[in-house]
Amino acid sequence: MRFLLLSFLFLTSVLTANAQLFDQQDSKILNPVKWTAEVEQRNDSIYDLVFTAKMESGWHLYSQEEVAAGGPLPTEFNFNAEEGNYELIGETREPDGVALFDPVFEMNIKYFEDEVEFGQTIKVKPEALPTVEASVFFMVCDEEQCLAPETVPFTLSLAAGRALETVSKVEISEEDHAKTAALNINVKGAAGVELEEEEEAGYMSLFFLGFIGGLIALLTPCVFPMIPLTVSFFTKGARTKKRGLVNAIMYGVFIFFIYLLLSLPFHLLDSVNPEILNNISTNVTLNIIFFVIFIFFAFSFFGYYEITLPSSWSNKMDDKASSFGGILGVFFMALTLAIVSFSCTGPILGSLLGSSLTTDGGAMQLSFGMGGFGLALALPFALFALFPNWLNSLPKSGGWLNSVKVVLGFIELALAFKFLSNADLVQHWGILKREIFIGIWVIVGIGLLLYLFGIIRFPHDGPKTKLSKGRLFLGFITLAFVAYLIPGLSNTHHANLKLLSGFPPPLFYSIYEKETEGPLGLKAYKDFEQGVAAAKVQNKPILLDFTGWACVNCRKMEEQVWSDPAVFDVMQDEFILISLYVDDREQLPEAEQFNYVRPNGTVKEIRTVGDKWATFQTLNFRNNSQPFYVLMDSEMNLLNKPVGYTPDADKFLDWLSEGVKQFNR
Structure with missing residues (x-):
């Protein structure tokens, strides 16, 4: 329906608060998946390890199959078979199924709902009944958001036939406790979170x-x-x-x-x-x-x-x-x-x-x-x-009726390539990159322009006559539309055609090599401490952006809201942007890896960049969904309430402006 609106137009032309920071009732930590594991013995040496995930209604877990760029992270199982007491027989099994449409990533992806079992067969060496150390790395989403990937460890006793109810065998050092404490930045200020949901057309x-x-x-x-x-x-x-x-x-x-x-x-x-x-x-x-x-x-x-x-x-x-x-x-x-x-x-x-x-x-x-x-x-x-x-x-009745049909023909021709673009994006053929798609529309628009000005003609057109006011008016509208499209062919910030947002292929699906420093060319720090140091030096407030490489709503915010000139200018001139990717699988330097001790005594291994920032977000802001935006100063004082997905540029700008005013006070 969105592109029908475009075609027809083409034809006719957060409140502040002083409550204690994040009471338990304000917590936004989501935990929609529960994992269990058990052991099934086939014979003296062959065992099946069975891992079961039970999901809350509306949430789904992704397959182990790799997904194309722009999709979610697949589920991944790891075992300590390298210790030599057993060997893996085949790959980790999962139920058969077909790829279904995922509304978050807008592509066909194989995923599971409600409950799913994964199985791994192992062969134990003679006279060995080892304890199997395993872990599952996974990502879950509902229809509106995805949570940061998590790793759940298992300790399975082949003798007992079940997963042991014990904490990981990892020894907790003084350094682990120190780094756990350092992850808590002691945020002070406003409480609560206001999430904006995308409005559906009535x-x-x-x-x-x-x-x-x-x-x-x-x-x-x-x-x-x-x-x-x-x-x-x-x-x-x-x-x-x-x-x-x-x-x-x-x-x-x-x-x-x-x-x-x-x-x-x-x-x-x-x-x-x-x-x-x-x-x-x-x-x-x-x-x-x-x-x-x-x-x-x-x-x-x-x-x-x-x-x-x-x-x-x-x-x-x-x-x-x-x-x-x-x-x-x-x-x-x-x-x-x-x-x-x-x-x-x-x-x-x-x-x-x-x-x-x-x-x-x-x-x-x-x-x-x-x-x-x-x-x-x-x-x-x-x-x-x-x-x-x-x-x-x-x-x-007369020739003007045929002109209406021809104009509709050009619109049908332009819309046809939207369907080809859908197929191209799903299959990742690379045929209709964003600039090629827009270029085709420019050509179609020029063709319509030539027709309206009487330069090209079609079979049912009558003899040439003086151009009517209606044709001239529509011709100039078409010329303006083509002129609007042309910057979309460039590799500049003008290429983000906001009026067409969501209709052409996304900005990252481009013939140009895109910068990765920050969205839209903004200066973005990928490390929290570096960003805070810059904020102190420049005496600016911080815009903390919890995001993800596989976060669709994050991309929508960047392309549709951050690209608004007023929003972009405020973000560029008034803030230090710190973008923390909670799903980044890059390994941390060995000296920075540690075992995070949760308040309940359990342990989470911090091994990747994503592990660190996902834990950082949950610990300090009691929220684990993305996108999630926080305005604060370099002394860890919140300037207003954090917000989530806010598709209205004016609301987001008001939120930014409120933070700037509070910082200046």
Whole structure:
């Protein structure tokens, strides 16, 4: 539905608080996965190690299979088989399954919900019953967020046949205790967290988009001439004026319900399997089919051929309308209109259907869109029947109707590449990198511009005439749109086309080699202590950014919110940005690795950069979701409440400005 809005527009042109920091009730630490392990003996030397993960509702755990760049981190099991008392037989097993659509990463990924078992077979050497040390590294997500990856250790006794209820055998040194204490920075200040959830488009907005689509369909040569003809038939051909009005109104009502009924099969699909439309939306084959169909639609609108339903269908409906008469006859007349106008309405309906399926719209959203479309087609027949004098104000049919079709053809051509882009992103072919996609749109826009100014022509165009004001106006709108697209071809901060955010391929899917220092070219410290030292030297507040390489909402914030000029300027000029990646698998220098002692006495091994910053976030801010933003000074004083995902640039700017004011006080 998002890119329907773009196409139609293309056509028409945190509160502060003084409470004690993070009371237990304010804790945002999530722990949705519980692991257990047991041992099953096959014979004297062969054992099966079984690891079971139970997840809370709504959360899912990822497969061990590697995922392409931009996806989550796979689950990973490690064993101490190198000690020589046993050997691993084969790989760690997991249940079979197919890749499903993941709403966080917007790609097909194999994952597990509710409960899942992993198995590893081992062969024990003669006269050895070792204790198996194992660990699982995993990442979990729900539909809105992902948690920082965790490592859970297991100590399995082959003799007891179960995992031992003991703390890891790692000895805790004085240095471990010192580094554990150093991880706590003793934050002081405001309490609580305000998370902003991404707002979903309401049903009425989708209805409105469908309505706009129906209005556009009214301006096509297949529908527009039918308005005066049909209204005249009802108002003049009926026995009484009242009967003519009733028939015309019922004609409009039936048009509305016919298009509404077209979405019914997709409700049946939804009831069979709620995820089927999600699977359709990222299906490579279907996206390629839509790409081909939209190209086919485009050239039909250009006038090279007509797409029509079999004439026998319309003839049969026309015969039934004549034979039945009355209300039933009016219904078949409405059905006849839907069939004979398909060559013009079909491509627009295809856009509505395709966009609903490929943006996870679902059947209900599709129904609202189709209902809006049908209402827009139906209204003129009812209104002109009630006010027949309005017919005199309608413009005459002519070449302008064909121009509308050609303009729609260019829009269909541009939208076709969105479907090809979907397939390209899922498969990582590298065919439609962001700049190539935008370049194609520039070419399509130039083609439309040349057509509107009369430089290129199509088969059904009439003789050349003086350019109308409408053509000139739309031509200049098209020129402005092409000019807006051109910076998207560059490797500058202007390449982030905010109005099209989420429609072209993401910024990182680029032909250019991107900087990794910080998002959007911002100076970002990857180490907390280095960032604090810089803040002291420059006397600036700190923007602490808990993020992740595989965090989709983090990328959305960077591309859609941080890129706002006002937000970007404040972040660049007023703050020291410290970006801490909680899923970074880079090993820490050996001198910096340690065993973190939790308050309950259990131990977490800090071996990677991600281990350190994920633990740092949980310990100091009682929150383990990303993105998570904190404003503080170099003395560890919070300047206002931390926030999470905040897709509104104005709200995020207000939050930043509030922090700056508090710092200056």
